[in-house]
Amino acid sequence: MREAALRAAIELIAQQGYAATSMAQVAAAAGISPSGLAHHFPSKNALLGAVLDHRDAEDTFVRERSHEPWSAFDHMVHVARRNMGRRRLVALYMTMIGEAVAPEHPAHAWMVRHYADVLDTLRDQLRADQQRGTVREDAPVEAIARSMVSLMDGLQVQWLLDESVDMAAVLAESVAAMKRTWGTELV
Amino acid sequence: MREAALRAAIELIAQQGYAATSMAQVAAAAGISPSGLAHHFPSKNALLGAVLDHRDAEDTFVRERSHEPWSAFDHMVHVARRNMGRRRLVALYMTMIGEAVAPEHPAHAWMVRHYADVLDTLRDQLRADQQRGTVREDAPVEAIARSMVSLMDGLQVQWLLDESVDMAAVLAESVAAMKRTWGTELV
DNA sequence: GTCTATAGAACGATAGAC
DNA sequence: GTCTATCGTTCTATAGAC
Incomplete structure (x- = not known):
């Protein structure tokens, strides 16, 4: 079958x-x-x-549109929590990332697209929040988006090595710090 | 030869x-x-x-003792900047991490030791700073240390995909946010 | 210290029977 | 849809000459 x-x-x-x-x-x-x-x-x-198609279908981080400030960031915390019950999916993701950084790897194009999608979603959210006044105008959009993706990826590695690591809690802590640093009182 | x-x-x-x-x-x-x-x-x-021995010899993140607050964190920013001129070293590190998450991989023990060393260094720094009063008592030491390692790892992946990413700048931004959030006025 | 030669197994892929 | 059979290649490792 x-x-x-x-x-x-x-x-x-x-x-x-x-x-x-x-x-x-x-x-x-x-x-x-x-x-x-x-x-x-x-x-x-x-x-x-x-x-890879099957993985993408199971991965729920789709471009979603919400008017809640920081909703894309909160959503990543939610994904992290759900991933703590899906070791196979996390392990597949990390092994693919490790191999596919090589430009000749058959999954390289998939990896490039994946990062472009996630980064775009986070950048769009931040820029929309800036226009709504819930994120400071001087917030470094690019750095914040890339930091969020780095945290998500890196925590999965550490969790694979030690499942007692609470990915969602660590991520939530960082998101809270981002909100404190770059959010406005409007939130 | x-x-x-x-x-x-x-x-x-x-x-x-x-x-x-x-x-x-x-x-x-x-x-x-x-x-x-x-x-x-x-x-x-x-x-x-x-x-792996050769890699460890070239990697300068040794346990260093400094009495400057956050010096281990500032040092990681410095390492990130230097890594931006060492693609081979970064690529070797990431491909090894991706493969060695599997417990049966011949480099798995090396990987476990590597993460234990780096995390211990950051935790020790934070606890020492807490005792000196330059880091708040209620700072979540474990989460901060794991976040820092995640940022370092994740940024290397993104930099390998796009070398125009300024790893050191993004990392410095996050370290500055950590200092603002968890540092005391004593700094 | 480098070579030729070779063992013995595993690899991805294909052809064709049922 | 699954099989047997097999092709040609590549793999790690070893033995022994120079």
Whole structure:
């Protein structure tokens, strides 16, 4: 079954990375032969594409429009909390990021798009808040957005090493500090 | 020459990761045969060990003792600035982190030790500053230390994707915010 | 210290039967 | 949709000559 093969691939790539995972391993974990796997995914690259599509579908950080100040930032805290119950998804994300920084990696384009999307969402939120007067005019939009993404990414690494780390709490602390520093009294 | 082989290995692992790099590739890049390489590094694992040792030697974030408030944090900003001229070192670090989150990875123990060292240094600094009265007693030491490490790591990913990102400036901005939020007037 | 030669296994991918 | 069979390649590692 295609579904079982996809799940097996996600599990293995999350644990070992894409380069270290072989088609034979995926096939064995799915309970079929390598050729049976090849029927659904004619190449290793095609399998990776399906894995990334599945990941994006499960990742809820979509561009959402809200008029609440800092709502995109609060939403990331919420995502962090939910991720603390989804180790497989977090591990898959981090192994992909680590491999796909290389420009030649088959997932590099996916990674570039992912960062562009998240950064754009945060930048848009900050600029909209500035126009509404809930974020100070002199707030460094670019630095704040990039810091938020860095915190999100870095905390996932530390949480994978030690699940007692409360990603959401640490992130919420930083978001609160951002609000204190760059928010206006209008909030 | 052992030196040339080590340099080739660092270059290739930085670009492709450990799993995707073969001994034959390293040997070719070093201008020797795979067997010539095997003389210096009898196994791929031994080569990885040498690469990690070399990385640690080049990484200057040693436990340093200073009585300046926040000096460990200011030092990380300095390291970030210096890293902006060392793409190979940054790329090697990120690919290793991505792979070594897996507990079975040969570099996992190295990664665990690395994070323990950096986090301990930052925690010690914050606690010492609290005792000296330059950091507020109610400052969340653990969250601040983990946030700092996350910022450092995450910014390196973003910088690898787009070298126009000023890691040091973004990090300095966050450190300044931390000082405003948790520092006392004694600073 | 570097080489040739080679072992033995795993790799991705394809062809064709059922 | 899954299989057997197999191609050609690449992999890590070892043995032994120079």
